[in-house]
Amino acid sequence: MSVVSGLVWCLVILFAQLWLLRYIDKRVAAMPRLQEPPLETPDGPAAPPPLASSRQEGQLDA
Secondary structure, eight states: OHHHHHHHHHHHHHHHHHHHHHHHHHHHHTSOOOOOOOSEETTEEOOOOOOOTTSOTTOOOO
């Protein structure tokens, strides 16, 4: 009897997790989209973002 009840609890928890994931997915899908930054400005193409100054030339990240 305990094996059957353990299986039932596993199924209950599984379906609860699936329901929660579906609920979160619907909430995220309903969120407004972020605005993309413009690729070009009136003066010309936008400048690329600066690289991190902590990296030095010739060194590899570990």
